[in-house]
Amino acid sequence: MCVGDVNSISIGSGTNIxxxxxxxxxxxxxxxxxxxTIIGSNVTVGHSAVLHGCTVEDEAFVGMGATLLDGVYVExxxxxxxxxxxxQNTRIxxxxxxxxSSLTF
Structure with a gap:
């Protein structure tokens, strides 16, 4: 469900929610x-995730049941x-x- 009641939602091409x-x-x-809320292109958002007032850049991945609070920025x-x-306001x-815990790959 997308709710853009007080501002806009942008979803890029090839994104799967x-x-x-x-x-x-x-x-x-x-x-x-x-x-x-800005979601880039070719992003995957898993089942039951919540994205609230955040930005997710191109080709990022949000796992099932994850919650991104206000001001989060996923590179x-x-x-x-x-x-x-x-x-809130975390940058990944x-x-x-x-x-x-944070890991790199």
Missing amino acids: QDNSLVHVAKSNLSGKVLP KHAMVAAGALVR PCGEVSGT
Whole structure:
């Protein structure tokens, strides 16, 4: 489900968003900052993932049941492990796997 109620959602070509996932935008009550959700091209988003006011660059991977909170930035070719909770304003560098601990490949 995509909900762009207070800002826009952008999804690039070739991106695959699986069943029961939620893509939503964010508006911070404290700062008033509105965050769109931007998903690049050829991204895979696993089942039941939640992407909220974040950016996912081209060819990144978001595992099943992962949650990306406001301001998260996933760089190109980065991976978010299944079930991971990525806290606000976290940046996941290119080639890194984010989960319970950070790994590189």
